[in-house]
Each structure stands twice: as C-alpha cells, then as structure tokens.
Amino acid sequence: MNEKLTVTPFGEIAIKKHREIKGRIKTLTLKREASGKWFAVFCVETPEEIPRENKGKTVGIDLGLKTFATLSDGEVIKNPRHFKKHEERLAFIQREFSKRKKGGSNRKRAKIRVAKLHEKVADTRRDFLHKITTQLVDDYSVIALEKLASQEMSEENYGKFINDAGWSKFAKMLAYKAEGAGCRVVFVDPKDTTQECSNCHKIVQKDLTERMHNCPFCGLSIDRDLNAARVILIRATPGQGGSNASGNVAIATSMKEEAHAYS
Numbered sequence: 001m002n003e004k005l006t007v008t009p010f011g012e013i014a015i016k017k018h019r020e021i022k023g024r025i026k027t028l029t030l031k032r033e034a035s036g037k038w039f040a041v042f043c044v045e046t047p048e049e050i051p052r053e054n055k056g057k058t059v060g061i062d063l064g065l066k067t068f069a070t071l072s073d074g075e076v077i078k079n080p081r082h083f084k085k086h087e088e089r090l091a092f093i094q095r096e097f098s099k100r101k102k103g104g105s106n107r108k109r110a111k112i113r114v115a116k117l118h119e120k121v122a123d124t125r126r127d128f129l130h131k132i133t134t135q136l137v138d139d140y141s142v143i144a145l146e147k148l149a150s151q152e153m154s155e156e157n158y159g160k161f162i163n164d165a166g167w168s169k170f171a172k173m174l175a176y177k178a179e180g181a182g183c184r185v186v187f188v189d190p191k192d193t194t195q196e197c198s199n200c201h202k203i204v205q206k207d208l209t210e211r212m213h214n215c216p217f218c219g220l221s222i223d224r225d226l227n228a229a230r231v232i233l234i235r236a237t238p239g240q241g242g243s244n245a246s247g248n249v250a251i252a253t254s255m256k257e258e259a260h261a262y263s
C-alpha cells in the first residue's frame with residue numbers, strides 16, 4: 001500500500017504502510033535501520049478492551065478418573081475413547097523397547113516408535129483439553145473447580161493425584177481462556193467435597209468404590225461425582241446456600257501468567 005505521510009516540518013513522505021493504524025496516534029518516530037531503510041513507527045492509544053459479557057450460568061466441576069469431568073448441572077465429559085487405545089499401545093511398545101539389546105538397530109527403531117506415539121498421545125490430550133475448555137468458557141460465566149491436589153495434597157485426594165498432570169493443564173487452559181470470554185474461574189477448598197452432602201451439608205462417609213451418594217440425613221440419592229460437583233459449586237458461591245461457603249474462594253489470578261504458555 002503506497003501512501004503519503006505528512007510530517008511537519010518535512011512535508012510529504014512516500015510510505016509503504018505495512019498495517020492499518022488503529023486508535024489515536026500519540027507519537028511518531030522516524031528511524032533508520034542498519035540496512036539504510038527508514039521506518040515510521042507510530043505509537044497509538046486504543047480504547048481499553050472491555051471483556052465481552054458472558055451471560056452463562058455458574059457451574060461446579062468435579063474432575064475424575066473414569067469420566068474426565070462431572071458438571072453440577074448433570075453434564076458429563078468423558079475421556080476421549082482413543083486415549084485408552086493409545087495408552088495401551090504405548091505400554092506395549094515400551095515393553096518391546098525394553099526387551100531390545102542396547103545399541104541394536106531394533107532398539108533404535110523401537111525408540112522412535114515410542115517417541116512418535118508419545119507425541120500422538122500428547123497431541124490428542126491437548127486437542128481434547130482445548131476443545132472442552134473453549135466450550136466451557138463459552139457456556140458458563142463462573143466455573144468452580146477444586147484447588148488442585150498437587151497444591152493441597154491431603155490423604156483424601158491422594159488417589160486423584162495420578163491424573164494431576166492432565167488436570168493442572170486443564171485448569172491453566174481454563175483460567176487463561178476465561179479472561180477473554182468474560183468468564184471467571186474460581187478454585188475452592190477440596191476438603192471433603194466427595195463426602196459432604198450437597199443438600200444438607202452433613203458428612204456422609206463413603207469409600208472410592210461407592211458410586212452413589214446416599215444421604216441418611218436428608219435422603220438425597222445422586223451420583224457421587226454429581227454430588228461433589230454441586231458441593232464445589234456451593235463453595236464458590238457464598239451466600240447462595242451452603243454453610244461456611246465464604247473463605248474458600250480463591251480466584252485464579254496467579255495461574256494466568258503461567259497459563260499463557262498453553263495458548
């Protein structure tokens with residue numbers, strides 16, 4: 001795009017515009033590069049971008065192993081089916097690899113196969129996380145999650161620790177995407193989220209094998225993960241039902257910076 005730029009006191013200068021100038025021009029700097037080319041550098045002021053308002057609902061999410069996530073509104077996000085297939089194949093190739101003689105050509109080939117499959121598994125996981133996090137920040141205005149087990153590793157959460165790598169990526173992606181989508185991610189105290197009754201808030205002890213939450217106090221009988229998701233939601237919305245809900249809320253500001261690495 002060849003245009004003229006008027007600069008006092010030099011008059012008109014022919015310029016090649018590399019990009020549109022948006023906003024109000026504050027300063028102009030003319031500089032000469034080592035190559036001998038002249039550049040006109042504009043510094044502009046743009047109106048602050050107002051995050052678009054998201055009119056979605058508030059949701060609590062319980063992250064699991066068998067199903068990836070259970071939402072407090074009853075929706076369930078399953079782990080992608082090919083995950084398991086890839087992971088089984090990876091375990092098989094890795095066994096093969098370890099059987100090969102060191103320095104042999106078969107071992108080298110096996111090593112490449114392992115690396116390639118690792119890459120594929122990682123790609124699949126990343127694609128999956130991108131897809132669901134985009135959907136979630138578009139659908140909801142506030143998303144409540146448990147503070148990750150790695151941050152607060154209680155005995156209760158020990159079992160969940162296995163899948164933590166995937167979860168922390170999920171949480172970081174969610175926090176980073178939320179910003180631009182007018183959505184807020186809130187982390188709550190994970191203590192007893194599976195044991196507390198989402199209706200009467202009494203503690204109902206259950207081990208990992210019990211899939212249902214059957215409350216002997218108020219009679220509530222629902223899926224255990226759904227109950228946990230509801231407890232998480234209640235902890236994120238103090239004053240809207242739920243005892244001692246205040247004080248558990250921590251907004252994910254500290255995670256935002258790190259989260260940009262996943263964009």
Ligand SMILES: [Zn+2]
Binds near residue numbers: 198
């Ligand atoms: Zn109850």
